[in-house]
Amino acid sequence: MDRTSGRWIRETLAAHDLRLHKALGQNFLVDANIRDQIVGACQLTPADVVVEIGPGLGALTGRLAESVRLVLALEYDRGLHALLTADPPGENVIPVLGDARSVNFDDLAATYTDGEYGRGGKPCKVVGNLPYYLTGNLLWRLLVERVNASLMVFMVQLEASGRLLATPGDREAGALTAVVQYYCRTELVRRVPRTVFHPAPAVDSAVVRLLKRETPPVEVPDEDLFFQLVRASFANRRKKLANSLAVHMPDFSRETWVRLLSAAGIDPDRRGETLRLSEFADLTGLAFRERRGER
Numbered sequence: 001m002d003r004t005s006g007r008w009i010r011e012t013l014a015a016h017d018l019r020l021h022k023a024l025g026q027n028f029l030v031d032a033n034i035r036d037q038i039v040g041a042c043q044l045t046p047a048d049v050v051v052e053i054g055p056g057l058g059a060l061t062g063r064l065a066e067s068v069r070l071v072l073a074l075e076y077d078r079g080l081h082a083l084l085t086a087d088p089p090g091e092n093v094i095p096v097l098g099d100a101r102s103v104n105f106d107d108l109a110a111t112y113t114d115g116e117y118g119r120g121g122k123p124c125k126v127v128g129n130l131p132y133y134l135t136g137n138l139l140w141r142l143l144v145e146r147v148n149a150s151l152m153v154f155m156v157q158l159e160a161s162g163r164l165l166a167t168p169g170d171r172e173a174g175a176l177t178a179v180v181q182y183y184c185r186t187e188l189v190r191r192v193p194r195t196v197f198h199p200a201p202a203v204d205s206a207v208v209r210l211l212k213r214e215t216p217p218v219e220v221p222d223e224d225l226f227f228q229l230v231r232a233s234f235a236n237r238r239k240k241l242a243n244s245l246a247v248h249m250p251d252f253s254r255e256t257w258v259r260l261l262s263a264a265g266i267d268p269d270r271r272g273e274t275l276r277l278s279e280f281a282d283l284t285g286l287a288f289r290e291r292r293g294e295r
């Protein structure tokens, strides 16, 4: 059975009286070539454990399962999860009912592999045709919580792919750009027209691949402080950097931020999106020492 067949999807939804939830980003892939390109981009090996976010009716799931040891298919919708459980698209597919916004991915991988994968174990791979509402927060969490994943391949809204693929300092850059670039090398796999989904969403998509770096391109003395600083710098795009930092990281006064920014060679009147990764790293170093009372 081809789970990317539009006809099969419509008939299956009707047969089980399942309604689509727009709010959950339920747009199902109906193109086998694009499915194969997504799976190809995952560089799968037989030893891999894959966590798939939002398997839906299983468009990607069975194809992933053919090449790996285990697919943990994490679905939030009870109806879709029940369907996948009743008829899993592979013997090595475990449908898991859960919420990608809160699940602990390392625990999930460890639970189903007796601790061999997940935190402290081997890295898994995370894949998904993501519901669009989830992208930013999910990626932030996967990275900032240092989920043990060597590679991630996601279908995201085209606009979001721009933020993931941008370089800090580009006009499209956001807080996520800096964190993604810190941890990963990013690549555009392909653009995807809206017409290959049922139902068609209002915008086009793109598939991106994130490969975890061995070592980050810049050194920071405290990663959590770095993330906090990046987030605060983008918290209000119209605000000048010194003002934004003073509001969102009030441990230091505006004057202190102006001094730290100047010491890092950054004009305090600049805006967060203009900062390069190295500038964020320099500022983190200065803030770290200031916090410890070292000047």
Ligand code: SAM
Pocket (backbone or CB within 6 Å): 024, 025, 026, 027, 028, 029, 053, 054, 055, 056, 057, 058, 059, 060, 074, 075, 076, 077, 080, 098, 099, 100, 101, 128, 129, 130, 131, 134
């Ligand atoms: N993988 C399928 C495909 O390619 O046709 C479905 C992709 S559809 C864009 C997104 C899927 O994510 C839906 O099945 C939806 O129910 C599920 N989903 C939505 N929110 C979720 C969440 N918080 N956690 C896990 N899955 C979620």
